[in-house]
Amino acid sequence: MARYVIRRLLQAVPTLVGVSVIAFALVYNSPGDPILIRTFDPNITQETRETLRRQLGLDQHWALQYVSWLTGVTLRGGAVVAEFERSDTSCSFVAWLNTTFCDNGGGILRGNLGTSIATNQPVWDRIVERMPATLQLGVAALLVSLLAGVPLGVLSAVRQRSLFDGSVRVLAVVGNALPSFWLGLMLILFFGVVLGWLPTGGMRTVSLTNEFDPVDRARHLVLPAFVLAVSGVALFSRFMRTETLEVIRTDYIRMARAKGVAARRVWFVHALGNALIPLMTALGPAIFGVLSGAVIVETIFSWPGMGRMTFSAAIQRDYPTVLGAVMFFSLLTIMGNLLSDILYGVVDPRVRLS
Amino acid sequence: MARKKFSILAALLAAALVLAACPQPTPVVETVRETVVVTQVVTQTEEVVVTPTPVPPMQGGVWVEGSSADATILNPILASDSASFDVLNWFFPSLLGQDPFSGAIVPTEMAASWDVSEDGLVWTFNLQDGVMWSDGEQVTADDFKFTYDAIGSDLVETPRKANLDNIESIEVLDPLTIQVTYAEVKCDALNNLSLGWLPSHLYAADYSDVMDSPLNEAPAVSAGPFIFNEWIRDDNSTVLRNDGYWKGAPHMDGWIYKIVPDPGARLAQLQTAELDLIGVQPEQLTTVQLNPDLNLHKFKDDGYSYIGLNQADPANPQAGQDEDGNLVAQDPHPILSDLAVRQAIAHALDYDAIISKVYLGQGYQIASNVLPAVEWAHDPSLRPYAFDIEAAAQILDDAGWTDSDEDGVRECNGCATAEEGATLTIRLQTNAGNTTREDLGALVKDQLDGIGFDIQFEAIEFGTLVGELLGQTFDMVIIGWTGLGTDPNDDAFWHSKFDTPGSGFNFVSYQNARIDELLEQAVSVPGCATADRAPFYHEIQKIIHDDIPYVFVTGSVGNTGYSKKFNGTDPGPWSFYHNIETWSLAQ
Numbered sequence: 001m002a003r004y005v006i007r008r009l010l011q012a013v014p015t016l017v018g019v020s021v022i023a024f025a026l027v028y029n030s031p032g033d034p035i036l037i038r039t040f041d042p043n044i045t046q047e048t049r050e051t052l053r054r055q056l057g058l059d060q061h062w063a064l065q066y067v068s069w070l071t072g073v074t075l076r077g078g079a080v081v082a083e084f085e086r087s088d089t090s091c092s093f094v095a096w097l098n099t100t101f102c103d104n105g106g107g108i109l110r111g112n113l114g115t116s117i118a119t120n121q122p123v124w125d126r127i128v129e130r131m132p133a134t135l136q137l138g139v140a141a142l143l144v145s146l147l148a149g150v151p152l153g154v155l156s157a158v159r160q161r162s163l164f165d166g167s168v169r170v171l172a173v174v175g176n177a178l179p180s181f182w183l184g185l186m187l188i189l190f191f192g193v194v195l196g197w198l199p200t201g202g203m204r205t206v207s208l209t210n211e212f213d214p215v216d217r218a219r220h221l222v223l224p225a226f227v228l229a230v231s232g233v234a235l236f237s238r239f240m241r242t243e244t245l246e247v248i249r250t251d252y253i254r255m256a257r258a259k260g261v262a263a264r265r266v267w268f269v270h271a272l273g274n275a276l277i278p279l280m281t282a283l284g285p286a287i288f289g290v291l292s293g294a295v296i297v298e299t300i301f302s303w304p305g306m307g308r309m310t311f312s313a314a315i316q317r318d319y320p321t322v323l324g325a326v327m328f329f330s331l332l333t334i335m336g337n338l339l340s341d342i343l344y345g346v347v348d349p350r351v352r353l354s
Numbered sequence: 355m356a357r358k359k360f361s362i363l364a365a366l367l368a369a370a371l372v373l374a375a376c377p378q379p380t381p382v383v384e385t386v387r388e389t390v391v392v393t394q395v396v397t398q399t400e401e402v403v404v405t406p407t408p409v410p411p412m413q414g415g416v417w418v419e420g421s422s423a424d425a426t427i428l429n430p431i432l433a434s435d436s437a438s439f440d441v442l443n444w445f446f447p448s449l450l451g452q453d454p455f456s457g458a459i460v461p462t463e464m465a466a467s468w469d470v471s472e473d474g475l476v477w478t479f480n481l482q483d484g485v486m487w488s489d490g491e492q493v494t495a496d497d498f499k500f501t502y503d504a505i506g507s508d509l510v511e512t513p514r515k516a517n518l519d520n521i522e523s524i525e526v527l528d529p530l531t532i533q534v535t536y537a538e539v540k541c542d543a544l545n546n547l548s549l550g551w552l553p554s555h556l557y558a559a560d561y562s563d564v565m566d567s568p569l570n571e572a573p574a575v576s577a578g579p580f581i582f583n584e585w586i587r588d589d590n591s592t593v594l595r596n597d598g599y600w601k602g603a604p605h606m607d608g609w610i611y612k613i614v615p616d617p618g619a620r621l622a623q624l625q626t627a628e629l630d631l632i633g634v635q636p637e638q639l640t641t642v643q644l645n646p647d648l649n650l651h652k653f654k655d656d657g658y659s660y661i662g663l664n665q666a667d668p669a670n671p672q673a674g675q676d677e678d679g680n681l682v683a684q685d686p687h688p689i690l691s692d693l694a695v696r697q698a699i700a701h702a703l704d705y706d707a708i709i710s711k712v713y714l715g716q717g718y719q720i721a722s723n724v725l726p727a728v729e730w731a732h733d734p735s736l737r738p739y740a741f742d743i744e745a746a747a748q749i750l751d752d753a754g755w756t757d758s759d760e761d762g763v764r765e766c767n768g769c770a771t772a773e774e775g776a777t778l779t780i781r782l783q784t785n786a787g788n789t790t791r792e793d794l795g796a797l798v799k800d801q802l803d804g805i806g807f808d809i810q811f812e813a814i815e816f817g818t819l820v821g822e823l824l825g826q827t828f829d830m831v832i833i834g835w836t837g838l839g840t841d842p843n844d845d846a847f848w849h850s851k852f853d854t855p856g857s858g859f860n861f862v863s864y865q866n867a868r869i870d871e872l873l874e875q876a877v878s879v880p881g882c883a884t885a886d887r888a889p890f891y892h893e894i895q896k897i898i899h900d901d902i903p904y905v906f907v908t909g910s911v912g913n914t915g916y917s918k919k920f921n922g923t924d925p926g927p928w929s930f931y932h933n934i935e936t937w938s939l940a941q
Contacts, residue, residue, distance in 0.1 A: 032817025038434065040820050042846035044513045046857035055511065119426045119587075129587060185618050193622050200622040201614055206590045208416060208583060208608045302614040304588040312423070312588075312615070317817060 005342065012334045016327065020108070023326045024069065027319050028062040034117050034317035056117060069114060069323070072107030076100045108327070114320035118313065123324035126309060133203055134305035136217075137298070138290045140225035145232025145286060150279070152233070153240025158267055160245065168237055175234035180293060184227045184300035191223060198222055201302035224301040228293050232286055239282050243275040280344040284337035291329050411605045411938030415920065418610040420620045420629040424588050425611070429570040430550030431505050434513045441591050441611050445576035446550025447493055449479060449532075454926030454933075457656075457727065457840035459544055464493065464551070474539040474880050475522075481530040485600045487575040491555050494529040500554035507561040517546040541882035542841040551577075579604050579935050588613055605938040606920070624648065624915055631930070634913040636714035642915040649918055653927035654727050655910040657836035658720055659791075661782075661798065662904055663690045663699070664829055666863035671826035674853025674865055681850055684863055689780055690829060692771040694753030696902040700739040701746035702805050703798060709908050712793045717908030722895035724842045725909055727927065730884040731842035731891040736899050738906065747805050750778075757806050764806035779808040783822065784832035786813035791832045794907065798832070823861045836910065840928070842891050845873040848898065864903040869894060 035053045053059050057068055060076075068074045079093045080100045091102040106112035113123035156168040192200035199220050204210060247253065248271050256266050294307030302308075306325060313321035425438040430446045433439060451462030461467055465479040485493040504510050506518050520543055522535045536543060553575050557563055573582045579601070580593035591611040597603045612629060614620045621638045623629040625645060634642050634650065642648050666672065667685035676682050689695055709717040720726075721736035750756070754768035755778055763779070766772040782798060784791040792813050799809040809830075814822075822828045838844065846852050848869050852860040876890035898904070914930060916923065922937040923930075 031815040033821060034817070036820040036824070037817050039513060041434075041513075042852075042859040043516050044434075045516050046854070048513050048515055049857065051511070052513075126587075181616075185616075188619055188622050193625050196626060200626055200628060201616075201619045202612065202628075203589060205628075206418060206592075206610050206612050208592050208594060208610070210584060210586065210590070210592065299615050300619060302589075302612075302616070302619060304586070304613070308588060308615065 001342075001345070004345075005338070008338050008341070012331075012338075015334060016330060019330045020070075020323070020327060021066070023323055024066045025062065027322055027326075028065060032317045034058065034319065037317055038117075068104075068107070069320075070107055070109050072104050072110060072112065074102045074104070076102065113324035113327070116313070116318055116321045118316045118318040118321065123320050126321060127306060127324060127328055130304060130306045130309050133303060134291075134294055134298070134307060137221065137224055137228060137294060137303055137305060138287075140221050141228035141232060141290050141293075142286060144225055144229035145236055148229070149233040149236025150240050150276070153237040153242075154244050154267075154272060154275070156237060156241045157244035157248070165241075168241075172234040172238050175230045178230065180227050180230070180296050181300050183230065184223070184297060187223050187227065188300075201300075203303055224297050224303050227301075228290060228297045231289055231293065235282065235286060235289070236279070239279065240275065243278050244271055247271045247275045277344065277348045280340045280347060283340040283343070284333070287336035288333045291332060411921075411936075412941075413605050413607075413938070415606045415939040416608050416610060417606060417920065417934075417937075418612050418628070418630045420612055420614045420623060420632040422613075422615050422617070422620070424613045425585070425591060427570050428573050428582070428585070429552070429564070429567075431501060431510070431512050431514050431552065432565070432570065437611075441585075441593070442550060442573070444578045444580040444593050444609070445573045445582060446552070447485060447497075447577040448550050449498060449547050450544065452548075452840070452928055454924075454929035456729075457928045459840070464498075470881075474882060475536045477534045477536070477544075478527070479532045479534070481532065482600065483530055485577055486598055487553050487555075487577050488581050488596055488598055489575045491553070491575070492529070493551070493553075493577050495526040495532045496529065497551040497554045498532055499524050499526050500557070501549065501552045504552065504557075504561045504564050505549075507564075509561050510564050514549065517549060519543075519546070521546075539878045539880065539882070541877045541879060541887060542843040545839060545841060553577075580609055583608065599935060602935050604935040606934075609934075621915075624917070627917060627919075630919065631914060631916040634915040636716045636913070638915075639714070639716075639913060642913075647918055649916050649923070651914040651916065651925040651930070653912050653914075653925075654718070654725070655836065655912040655927070656725065656727055656838045656840070657834055657910040658725065658838075659717075659794070659832070659834035659907045659910065660904040661699070661907060662823075662828075662831045662833060662862045663687075663696055663902065664826065664831075664862050665691050665865070665903060666826065668827045668829060671855035671863070673855065674850035674858075674860065674863065679851070681865060681867060684853075684865060686771055687829070688772040688776065689778065692753060692769060693902070694749050694770070695755065695778075696905075697739075698746040698749045698753075698755075698805070699802060699807075700902055700905050701742045701749065702801055702807075703739075703905065703907075704741045704801060705738065705907070706741065708794060708797060712790060712797060713908055713911075716911040716913065718911065720906045720909045722899040722906065723844055723847070723904070724891055724895050725838065728840060728842045731888055733892040733895045736895055743801075743805060750806060755806070762803075762806065763808040777808055778806060779810065781829040782809050782811045782832065783819060783828055783830070784811075784813050785816040785819045787816070788813075791834075795832055824856055824858070826855045826861050826863060828861075832907075834910070842887075843873070843877050845877070848894075848903070849873050862903045864901070866897060866901065869897055872897075 035049055035058060039049050039052070057065055057074055064075055077099060089102045089104045091100050093100045106114060113127070115121065116123055116126055119126070152168050156165045159165050188200045191198045199205065203217070203220055205216050253266060253271055256270050261270070291307070294305060295311050296307070297303065298305045298307035299311050306328070310322060310325040313325065419440070421437055421440065423435070423437045425441045426435055427433050427438055428442045430442055433442060447464045449463060449465045451460045452458070453460050464481050464485065466482045468477055468479045470477055481495060487493055502518065502524050505512055505514050520537050520540050522537045525533045527533055534547065556569060556574060557567065571585060576582060576596050577600070579596055579599045581596045583592040583594045585591045590613065592608055594608045595604050595606065614623055614629070617635050617638070620629065620632045621641060624632050625641070627647070639650070642650050664687050665684065667687055670685045672682055672684050674682060674684070705719045709715065709719065719738040721738040722733070724732045726732045726734070750764060753770065754766060755764040756767045757764045758767055759765070763777050765778070766774055766776045782795055784795050786792070795811045795813065799811040802809050819831070823831060823833070846859040848860060848864050850860065850865050850870055852858040853863050853865065872890050872894050876887050876894070879886045912927070914925065919940055920937040921940050922933065924933055926932060
């Protein structure tokens with residue numbers, strides 16, 4: 001098992017490198033200049049603009065910026081050590097290459113995700129600050145997805161081709177097709193504005209003390225967790241329906257029926273247990289779905305998590321934050337897939353992790 | 355048995371029908387009219403003066419403002435976004451006040467009065483005495499000097515460096531007197547002195563800690579109506595009443611800045627009283643107006659929307675001046691350098707329809723570059739271009755732009771600037787995602803195509819658009835200016851020295867030696883009296899109006915929806931919170 005986990009983790013390295021190259025190339029070559037967006041103001045001089053651009057290294061080719069992002073080392077043509085004397089960067093000039101090498105002590109390989117262009121905060125600090133909010137929302141949404149999706153799928157299979165089955169299948173399609181921003185706004189209007197039962201957004205009822213209140217937090221979670229869970233419910237219900245129907249056609253179930261085991265016991269003891277095993281493989285994609293869905297849901301519901309941070313960073317062309325979030329999301333997705341594979345092996349002894 | 359049941363049912367049904375057919379008693383209403391004549395003779399009047407017992411303002415309450423974006427840094431010399439200033443303005447004193455209704459500079463903040471030397475170069479400011487930081491230190495001239503010296507320091511990276519332009523020296527004559535000496539008279543330079551002051555006693559004297567100070571995220575002291583309490587990024591910022599505020603402690607307990615990115619969610623939270631104030635989108639106005647618990651503050655904002663017309667060839671952008679300040683002749687734009695084409699565009703647009711359909715009535719037509727809000731400089735005699743499609747077509751015909759092949763698009767047949775046979779094809783761009791501008795673009799294309807233009811409209815990403823603008827590689831652009839302020843000097847848009855591809859804001863490459871001269875004269879009038887400056891701006895407006903480097907579409911209108919839970923709100927176009935210390939809970 002340990003060898004399997006280590007091998008999978010090692011396999012994740014080239015995946016992450018691939019993700020980083022593609023993400024970096026896409027982000028840095030997308031239209032829009034973070035400096036111009038921030039300084040489109042007649043009162044800001046061109047010198048200031050150029051200084052900012054040079055300080056952030058945005059005046060260099062994206063491949064050089066990628067190296068700097070990875071290693072924290074910046075290459076500049078000529079002897080320009082003096083430019084960086086006042087900063088934290090240590091520079092040295094290599095005469096035979098006519099190049100100045102500057103090391104800012106950062107670089108993702110050294111565990112440093114860089115500094116946000118928008119807020120001047122370390123990107124890692126921003127992620128740590130917002131991760132708890134996304135985790136709360138994501139876990140709640142996953143729970144709702146599982147608790148609603150699994151029973152719906154099983155019951156749908158039990159009552160195959162009934163009105164209930166048809167309704168669940170239609171709802172699954174609708175749930176997948178509904179844009180979450182539209183559903184979110186409709187729920188805000190209905191439950192927040194018209195009925196006044198639930199708060200319309202945010203993570204807490206804001207006050208001058210902002211004290212933590214679990215009931216208040218739960219009330220704020222209801223709508224965003226529901227919206228985020230809708231596609232998960234659809235995914236799990238369809239998955240469970242298919243798996244249950246597949247299991248029910250196997251020989252051992254036929255045998256159980258032939259032996260006169262009660263139908264209820266056949267469905268919920270013999271069939272469900274085995275149908276649940278492949279569900280583990282759906283957890284990885286579900287985690288990815290929750291993380292990507294959080295970008296929109298957190299924005300609509302003013303939920304201060306990583307999704308909203310990534311969205312606003314993309315709008316502001318805050319490259320380091322976007323890349324930090326992409327890498328973090330990628331890592332979470334890889335870990336989620338790995339976890340679901342390991343769990344699969346644990347739950348089903350027939351599967352050997354080797 | 356079944357037959358018996360049926361018989362009973364039939365009998366019941368018949369009875370019901372009979373009852374239903376019976377006439378219902380009609381109520382009879384008798385109206386009694388009575389006329390009473392009252393005759394009263396007043397023989398004596400007595401004036402009674404009733405003095406109401408003063409009711410003390412109710413203490414407490416919290417005001418929650420909704421914002422789409424969070425602050426980025428709470429340092430007045432490092433911040434460059436409006437959200438940061440929304441929060442940090444509560445803490446840091448500034449030299450000059452602004453009248454919330456006229457926008458004029460007034461001595462309502464740290465400067466209690468000031469004197470100007472005869473040559474207009476030396477300004478001496480006398481400061482308010484007794485203004486204290488919340489830690490008990492006095493706010494003095496040293497704080498002002500420290501702040502502006504920090505901006506100039508090499509250790510401080512700030513987009514505010516331009517605030518020091520033209521300032522020769524800043525001297526502290528005594529703790530309550532500052533002297534600012536300018537290199538030359540520039541009448542709008544006072545605005546550069548309005549930044550908030552840093553508490554110098556909390557920073558290193560060599561400014562080495564300004565960039566990375568924890569105070570940038572949690573200001574420790576305040577000299578304003580509120581003191582900093584907490585900042586939960588992307589969620590909310592809270593500030594508490596400053597009991598030592600020199601204008602009097604606010605009655606409310608505090609103020610909260612809550613981040614709600616989605617405009618629909620902001621409106622919902624205003625309706626449910628989770629928010630007390632939001633900027634209202636035009637399509638949300640009716641909802642706010644119909645809500646009895648809400649007020650709407652409508653005001654003419656200091657901005658306008660326009661269509662910029664590039665006067666120079668976008669294939670060969672050139673600087674407007676050489677190194678010696680002489681005008682450099684530009685390669686003209688093949689179509690838009692023709693004044694007749696610009697006049698035709700100005701006449702072909704249905705401004706009323708644009709303002710009512712695209713801006714949902716939240717706008718007003720303007721004639722030139724100085725807004726009516728700057729009353730002393732605005733020329734009300736100038737009339738905006740009238741929508742006259744026949745006149746527009748006639749102007750094009752007369753200028754040699756005719757549709758000889760009758761394909762619906764005009765060609766140059768003896769026109770002044772383009773090659774013979776060239777079609778009247780022009781690119782029109784705006785930034786994608788701004789639905790108002792996208793709608794405007796579609797309407798402009800529709801209306802101009804209707805008289806023989808071939809408008810190629812595209813909405814592109816904002817950063818890309820800015821690159822095209824500053825690079826001067828565009829033909830026509832829909833964009834706008836906001837935050838123009840109270841001084842009419844907008845030389846950055848028109849002076850040829852700001853026609854610098856890649857950086858200058860005269861990106862329409864407008865060149866007019868007379869305009870250059872007038873812009874310079876208008877800001878260097880000795881004494882800077884508005885009456886003396888006004889004639890220059892009147893002439894500038896007339897020339898800009900006639901030359902049409904911009905087609906002015908609409909002046910901006912702002913709308914703020916806010917709750918009625920506090921008494922004393924008196925919002926002005928330049929400040930909503932100017933008297934917040936006097937607000938008190940309505941009940």
